Amino acid sequence: MAKHRTHSIDFKRQVAQDYLAGETLHGLAKRHDLSRNLIRIWVRKYEAGALDEDTAAAELLQEYEARIAALERLVGKQALELDFLKGALKHTPRPRSAPTSAITGPVVSPSQRDAD
Template identity: 45%
Template sequence: MSSSNKSRRHAPQFKIQLCQDIRSGAIARHNAARQHTLPSNLIQLWLSQYDRGELDNEAAEASVVLQCEAQIAALERKVGQLTMELDLAKKAPRLRLVGGRENSPAIAGSQPAEGDGGVA
């Protein structure tokens, strides 16, 4: 089993639907576990939360909203980072040109080096 399967997450809507199906008798708990390859203790946890009202539609919607907000924040950070990199890249050619002009006479040898001594 891969590590991603060990920590997979399930949408609140899926949990609610599964709990509703089990509580209505449409599917048995052990059949649901086998069909969805879920541990029976996880289904029991969801059923307990469902019975306490912790898996209602409002909570599911709030969870989706929180996930979306987190994703938006991550994307905004990425856009900011890329914008800074783009600004730097736009300035880089000018910096290379300025640096190139300053270094080119010394590299080309058009100016005499100090201390050549006697070559005129």
């Protein structure tokens, strides 16, 4: 099974530039042990400007900001749930405990038992 590899933006940019400079897909693919289709994808991205460092950094920043926003929504939702549950707990009447004598009968000391 093939290994999943990640390549730096600089490497992708260099391979795309080599292709655009006249190297063949077959030669690049063989030299770098890459798929020709992957090289085509990188060339398209390079031509579209998607392999620029600023573009890559902006995309990464946008992904992080979206993740942070999702986590903030989750924290807010959980804070609301906690406040609701705390409020419900405050307004719930506490069960009253019955006096011991009502449950077990009158409390009789051992000396009183002996007197009977």
